[in-house]
Amino acid sequence: MFGFMNSGKSKPVKKGLKIIIVGCGKVGTTLVEQLSKEGHDIIIIDKNAKKVQEIANMYDIMGIVGNGASYSVQMDAGIEETDLIISVTESDELNLLCCTVAKQVGDCAAIARVRTPDYSKEAGYLREKLGLAMIINPELEAAREAARILFLPSALEVNSFAHGQAELIKFVIPEGNILDGIEIAELRAKIHTNILVCGVERDGEVYIPGGDFILQRGDVISVVASRKLAREFLSHIGFETKQVKNTMIIGGGKAAYYLAKNLLDVGIDVKIIENNKERCEELSVLLPKAIIINGDGTDQELLKEEGLSYVESFVPLTGIDEENILLTLHTRQVSKAKVITKINRINFKDVIAKLDLGSVIYPRYITSEAIIAYVRARRASLDSNIETLYHMFDHRVEAIEFRVYEESEITNIPLKDLALKKDLLLCFINRNGKIILPNGQDSIQVGDTVMVVTTHTGFNDLKDILA
Incomplete structure (x- = not known):
């Protein structure tokens, strides 16, 4: 058996952070749902009074109706005592402004959602100059996830x-x-x-x-x-491990642009079908190596003409979940293509799970995982920190990578001598770039990163693995 597991009990949860979330859209709602479960004190701000009331009532949190970039609104929300502000409105500029105002008024960390390609290229500069903890781009992260799958279909x-x-x-x-x-x-x-x-x-x-x-x-x-x-x-074990040679993308939005650029950079041919003529012209300039078709990506005849039956991969990236799902199901019937389905909303999750949709990606979860990893790291002690966090199997399992900064009660001790929680597996130790799948004789050293998979939720610190 590779990896290492043991048995034990749970420890008390550390005190939560005070967090302001600006924007009650899909990502904001997901963050409220996830972070409220982890015991944080959350306040939401949005201009839409109905949304604020619904979410505040559903999660028993405080809500403020107003402009999140307003100094007075932030003061009403208690920005001076806030640990973290997360701005995830539909406007990149508003998100950056919210964080800038908050940094001037309060002594808090700030995270902004920024989706426009122009700003994304400058993310490092913006983060440094505005003093942001993180700039997150759901479309870019979703495109990276889709690309990783197409590299190993x-x-x-x-x-x-x-x-x-x-x-x-x-x-x-x-x-x-x-x-x-x-x-x-x-x-x-x-x-x-x-x-x-x-x-x-x-x-x-x-x-x-x-x-x-x-x-x-x-x-x-x-x-x-x-x-x-x-x-x-x-x-x-008999699986194909070569990346796809070509892909067809339906929809020419930001995620499609990011995915196409990623694939073209490694020599994968890309065809994009987009309904809006002006956007097609923009994409032709931005992606000169791609084939851009102006047409209705839900038209079965057009899909047939453009070679759906023999394309190696197919990614519907329209803004409508139902269209993406129907396009995937249609492709399953007429083609052997590898399909990836992007879903923004998560209503009818049980129904979606029973459909043959191939690989499914949820941009809102990708975004929330990166932010939750940061929030948990803020609660951790100084001897370890969260590097990476993924939810697995419909959020029932967490995979967490910790970096070990200082010696503690879990370092320099053979794993077999550590009393670990039940339903937990130490998967690997990364030591100077070498991946070790550990046995009982191995030990965790300062400088390692350690990956843990567990059905427990809310680990902030590598010491949380102990019973």
Whole structure:
């Protein structure tokens, strides 16, 4: 068995932060939902009184109707005693202004959502000059996630850890596969690749498996390994590991631009179908190597004419979830293309889970995970900090990468001698760029990053793994 697990109890939760969230759209609502669960004191600000009232009542938090960039509104919200302001309105400029005002008035950290490509190119400059903790771009992050999947199309999800040195890959075990009926403890002997199975979903239940867990066809499993070994493992068990040669994107918005640029940079051919003629002209200038078609991406005849039946990958990025879902289902019927479905809202999640949508990406969750990782890091002690956070299996499992800054009660001790919480797996230790899948003799050292997968939620600090 690779990785390390043990058993134990929970510890008391640390005191929450005071957080102001400006903007009650999809991302703002998701942040309220996630951060209120983690015990933070939240105040929301939005110009829409109905939205403010709905969210304030639903999550039992304080709401203020007004302009979040207004000095008086921020004072009413208690900016002077606030730890963090997060501005996620629809306007990049308003978000930057909210954070700038807050930094002048209060001694708080500030996070702004900025989506326009012009500003995104200058994100580092803006962050430094305005003193922001983070600039987050949901469309860019969604495009990066989609690109990672298209680079390894046999996977449902590909998440990156240790600055790209390690990957967490999710896929379904097909019928007749070598993994069907294999006990996890036998994996290394039979597969000859150093990988770790860190999560399994079967019949709606999620498991963090021990060595005696037997894999079955139809299981949705997540494995972690170094980037090179992850591909070797998938190839060994019969999966295609080459990136796609071409893709068709429906919709020419910001996410489509970011994804197309990412793919063209590595030699993948891109065709974009966009309804708005002016936007097509803009994209032709921005993406000279892409083929830009002005037309209705939901027109079946047009899709057929443009080669949907033989394209290698298909990504609907319209602003309407229902259109994206129907386009994916249609593509499944007429093509063998790898499909990625972008979903912004999450109503009818149970229904969506039962549809054959291929890989599904939720930009609002990608955004909220980056922000929650930062918020948890603010609550942590000085000896460790959160580097990366991903939610797995519909938010029932968390994968967290911690960096170890100082010695503590968990460093320099063999893992077998640590009393760890139940339902928790230490997946890898990244030591100077080398990925170690640990056994009981290994120990955590200062300077390492350590990845943990657990069904517990709200870990702020690596010491939270202890019983």
